[in-house]
Amino acid sequence: MSSYYFTEEHELFRSSLRAFLEKEVKPNIDKWEEDRRTPRDIWKKMGDMGFLGLSYPEQFGGLGLDFFYDVVFNEELGRMNSGGFAITQQVVQYMSAPYILKFGSDQLKEKYIPGIISGSLISSIAITEPGAGSDAQNIQTKAVRDGDYYIVNGSKTFITNGVYGDFIVTVVKTNTEAGAAGVSLLVIEQKMEGVTARKLKKLGWYSSDTAELSFDNVKVPVENLIGEEGRGFYYLMSGLQLERLCAVPAGVTGMETAIDLSLQYMSERKAFGRPINKFQVLRHRIAQLASEVEALKAFSYHCCKMYADQIYDVKLCSMAKLLTTELGEKVATQCLQFYGGYGFMEEYPMARMYRDVRVGTIGGGSSEIMREILAKIIIDDVSYDAPKKSIVERPIHFTDNSSSEKNEILEEEDSFETLKDGITSRAKNKEALGNTLKFDFGGQQIFIDGTGQKNKVLVENIEADCTINMSLQDCHKLLRGDLNPMGAVMSGKIKIEGDMSLAMKLQGLLG
Amino acid sequence: MSKSHELPRKVYASEEHAMFKKTVEEYFKNYVLPFREQWEKQGYCDREAWLKAGELGLLGITLDPKYGGLGLDFSYAALVIEEQARFGAASPSISMHSDIVIPYIEKHGSEYLKNLYLPKCASGELIGSLAMTEPGTGSDVQAIKTFAEDKGDHYILNGSKTFITIGYTSDFTIVACKTDKNKGFKGISLLIVDANSTGFSKGKPFVKLGLKSSDTCELFFEDVMVPKENLLGSEGQGFIQMMTELPRERMTIALGAIGAVRGALEQTVVYTQERRAFKKPICGFQNTQFKLAEVATQLEVSTAFVDRCTELLVEGNLTPELASMAKYQTSDMQCAMIDECLQLFGGYGYIWEYPIARYYGDARVQRIYGGTNEIMKLMISRSLFSNYFRELKANMRANKQAAVSN
Ligand SMILES: Cc1cc2nc3c(=O)[nH]c(=O)nc-3n(C[C@H](O)[C@H](O)[C@H](O)COP(=O)(O)OP(=O)(O)OC[C@H]3O[C@@H](n4cnc5c(N)ncnc54)[C@H](O)[C@@H]3O)c2cc1C
């Protein structure tokens, strides 16, 4: 694991997310693919677990974490071998809602962002139209101001989540004469009168719904304008970088999955009396693929690090998107070949992977458009005028949003004694830990000896297998259920020394 | 008249070919394309399409007229395959039935079998499939396990087959099996097994990446009684028979490949002239122009090679190695070129309503079935290094003997 980019907390998060996905998602994906949709309750579950809104501010229920949590999130989604499943939430978290978060009014944020983080709302981004895809400036959907409303007319196509979603971040022309400067973003609710959706059948991404949308005199309240009129294109240019970048870690782990599965298959499948991983051509092919993926992965982390440091780099994002999606196709086609006839069958994993990767070089700006942008940067010295900051603003230091005055004075009930009693009563009734665990509140300690039949709680500073450093009031919040233990670990509210696996039992112990 | 960027096709140059091509086009336009979506949903094509093809003579093109065929040479069959692929019609699998199964019976079957099966094969009343691949072995045909035990006047067949094209709809299957377990490839024989035989069952058609209107399935044989008369040729000849039929089989794949690329190219040329972005048609971008120039060039180069192989096949002179080259080169080319075409459709390329997505899904298997492209290269290299492989074999034999005498 790349410890250079990932801390132990990142890895802790990864293992709990992975365990969740293996249990709740993996076994159901075949069904979702068959149903041609991913059901909503999986997102609610993920929201409940604190897996959504990782870098969204805490004010709305997010965790305010750094970008590498998002990287982990995308990496783990990419391992599921279902592009349709992954894209559904990627569109929500990284491609549509961030426009509201970054540029929207407080009212819009309050209305939509909490639902995005809890997993109860599904959003989409509608740029493409039947007549304009790559050439986004040329969109025709019109929004004409009429009193307190915009009247929207036009159509959009290939809109991910556009059938079963709740609201659509829609790119419209508020001024048809002004070119890019006439582009605005409007939040249109799926249930508004005049919005109709037709579900499209696709080559791949079966578990994702893709819509052709039409807007027929849809009355949209002016409050639903995101940011300012005429600034839509500028917002998009910054948002698209995040969109492109998020495809990269998921793409890389998708390729790693293809290689891992192939290695397994090749070690089991025999032809001409030996496992097929003994044939030199196949060995060399795997060797080549593994090298290319490894190199891309390093570049991918580099790009993500830049983004995490709030350095907005169109060149790097475009290069990463281009290389990842192109290599993805190559890896899928070669890995499918290792499977022989089984590769063509839906019962085996490669058929889906092969279908799913194909959209990579088309959606989110085609490979040709990436090369076009890159050529302009490299040859013509064009620089893309864009905000200096990345689209999701993340606090660099953790700040507690519950009022600061409250933090300074400990409320009466938040005393050490009540805490000790709380921990004691819970720990006594739970299964023995099997190890020793210590809470250190900076001066005061509580020691749990879980090596015997039952957990014993002592107010002493004894060397333990695992030490948990946190503030008294955070520990109170934890006991009250106001703080998600994993979120607290990830945000640095809880620091863990020693055996990390013990910390995983925290929720069971205190919950 | 061909366009200046297209090779004049000597193989199809005659007036008869031109007339025949019209019939073929009519058939696909009227009896296949309108039903394609329905067939994709059900996973196989209706018998009517087969019967209509039979009526038009498309099922027994090279078959002797005395068995109800047209008695034409293979170039006519080639034309059907190419046209079918050009239309992107995966079903009915005419070539499997009439260019592979029928010739097996015509060339290797007894007069009894020929009279029993061929006229109905030509009319479409009987559809046949060919079963070599087993769950445990595909590339290595010699390693098959399906076994036919000699019981005097009949065999008792046990085993299973997989990935059998038109296995679900076919009325009989030519089954490659071992009649002698101890003899390696010399123990392989071919039996005709009727689908209604007791103990013969079929799996549901597989859900596949492509060829969605064509059924591919598993076949199971449990104590199936097969009359001795159903043996093709004599016992132990199966492997040799398969080897002699391989060149034609591989040519059906190569012809399908160039047909499909031609269809995809035609559609992409039309689309890129209509679709606009940044105030020009997509074909106004140099990248589009060069990509399609590459597709057209690759297609014509492959066509020249395939046509030459077709001529050799018609003369009876096509070697397995040349056929392997054609199969591998054209199917690789097909996948790469159709990928380029799909790209130029943008998002529409990914939507099933646009035929390019279907061309893409259908193409991928061409590098796998009929012997994977790796196996093609294996065959080609065996011929390149025939001395080396002969010595290797001799050494192995000597070592074995030495081991035995020790
Ligand atoms: C499954 C799927 C999901 C999608 N989800 C969404 C979504 O949620 N929201 C959304 O807004 N859109 C979505 N899209 C649309 C996607 O972003 C567009 O398809 C893409 O931008 C390409 O646009 P287009 O399809 O109109 O292709 P076109 O713009 O028509 O392009 C056709 C071809 O011309 C090439 N081309 C275009 N311009 C140039 C140039 N200057 N130089 C060289 N070549 C050029 C293209 O690369 C392409 O090969 C989705 C698409 C798919 C397939």
Ligand SMILES: Cc1cc2nc3c(=O)[nH]c(=O)nc-3n(C[C@H](O)[C@H](O)[C@H](O)COP(=O)(O)OP(=O)(O)OC[C@H]3O[C@@H](n4cnc5c(N)ncnc54)[C@H](O)[C@@H]3O)c2cc1C
């Ligand atoms: C849609 C479809 C239709 C089909 N129709 C028929 C049909 O009608 N009748 C029939 O009998 N079969 C049919 N097949 C089966 C097909 O011919 C086999 O899938 C094919 O021969 C490969 O065998 P396999 O799948 O067992 O792959 P394997 O033999 O398991 O091969 C796995 C991988 O190892 C490679 N490999 C194997 N040996 C070597 C070697 N020596 N050196 C290097 N690489 C090697 C292969 O190229 C492949 O990449 C069909 C298959 C499909 C998908």
